Amino acid sequence: MADNIVLNIRNVDKTFGGLQALSDVNLGIEEGKIHAIIGPNGAGKSTLLNVCIGRLEPTSGTVTFDGEVITGKAPHEINQAGVVRVFQTPEIFPELSIIENVMIPAFARRDGAFRFNPFSSLRNESGIREEAEHVLRDMGLLEQRDHHAGSMSRGDKRRLELAMGLVQHPRLLLLDEPTAGMSRADTNATIDTLKRIKERGMTKVIIEHDMHVVFSLADTISVLAQGAIIAQGEPDDIRGNQKVQEAYLGGAH
């Protein structure tokens, strides 16, 4: 295996009761690349990401990030190590304002997992605020920054989530259907943003149903069906792959 693998998933199994959600998954994610995972509904894609960020423990197998085993670590430790997840169903802080939603992850990066500073003032945190504003400008949300996050449209919430991930400048960004529920224009804007970040060398794993997004971004594609990886390769290989055609591209989509 090449030594520029940042995330290494080894022999991962996950069962829910009798359901085999992941079976013997092996996957290496190369540094600086965009790696797409595609597959039909219920294939186990989100489950795989859940295992990577410590939301679920695998039944067996290990996940290694940057040479260190992260299976069994607490979610906040995995985040602090540099693995950040953007969720499939928006996970935001609905009661806070949009800018506060982005400042929170910026604080996590600067302050670490815990910092007790009840007497410093938010008014003096202009550095954090500027970082958040910068990312919000990229995502086209700057004008609304003082609105309540809970009242945003679903598509805007997705962009907010992306902003929350990007502001942490993670080494590895895991995106679970980042454009689901977005308009065509917003989808294209998101693709552009993700491409721009690629130039800065952030490694990304992206789960997508939208083939337009997948083929315009991915360097490598893995196909997951019924919990197993059935094909892996460059976009052109995947497009022509017979097994993939049957399992996915030719099917419901």
Add this chain to the structure above:
Amino acid sequence: MGFFKLSRRDAMTMLIFIALVLLAPIWLRPFGAAYPDLLQKFAIFGLFAIGFNILFGLTGYLSFGHAAFLGIGSYTAVWSFKLMSMNVIPAVFFGTLVAGLFAVLIGYVSLRRTGIYFSILTLAFAQMCYNLAYSVLTPITNGETGLRVLQDDPMVIDGLFGVVQEGSPIGNFFGINMQGYPAFYFCAVMLIIGFFISLRIFRSPYGLKLAAIKSNQNRMKYTGFNTRPYLLWAFVISGMYAGMAGSLMAVTDPLAGAERMQWTASGEVVLMTILGGVGTLIGPMLGSVLIKYFENIFSAFNKGALHDVFAFMPDWLENLVVAVVHPFVGEGWHLTLGALFMVIVIFLPGGLMEGFRRLSRLRGRKPAK
């Protein structure tokens, strides 16, 4: 920058708060509330509720056991009087500190659970403290009689300075006796400090993180925060406020009894906070003043007083009205409180502060039309 790193608006809030508190003996006179005993209660319970709100309002964790810290603060303060000095400074200092230590312990265990299980754990701890105070711990708490300062207590520090107690011991602030208005002003200064600290916490990154934990704790974990110590500190801070409030009770009347730790006392601070407005800066203070004010007025009425009030009515009507009103006053004041509470929770879930916000929005809209 201005006044202690506050924004202009917060500095204004702070100044108005200070003015209202210090001038309370004047502007509360028309309401018949301008006497020191009641004013002290306002300040003490205000402090209790402001601290409680740092836990409940910011993090959403509802403790049903904060009266335990109130009691611990009182007992510690009385012991400080007995062993060291009738000076109130060490009494308040140790009352706050010891309550904080207990809060570390109780919080550490209770915070392993969330929601209703957290509430039940805190309630269980408080009931444990209450029962221990009446049984095993009688040597420390003096059981049902209550802990009081006696003339032949050691008071080591007072002894060193040759201070002699004459008559029944009274707390003092470097020679000023803590009774009447001086006692109120001592409590008022503590209240102002407590309010200022709460304001600063609300406006700090730490406070914002607590609000985010309340909003979506799981997301906080995936965002890289270890939420447990954040919550524990909030729990300890609010426990220290309760401890300070408890020690101030002992300052104004050097006596401590276990009834302060009863679950009804824990419930009262929850009511105060919700009535005023959970998570708002001023709400808890407002709620505690209102509850203590009405408790004072309503519980003072007896049947005779009611007949006097309604004497202008024809006899049959007077008797009817008195019969209807009587269950709500005197001993029955809790019925009024319960009814008031239900009305607020149903029609104004954000408490009185939400009521004010709605009113000011209505007024703001009219001129625009």
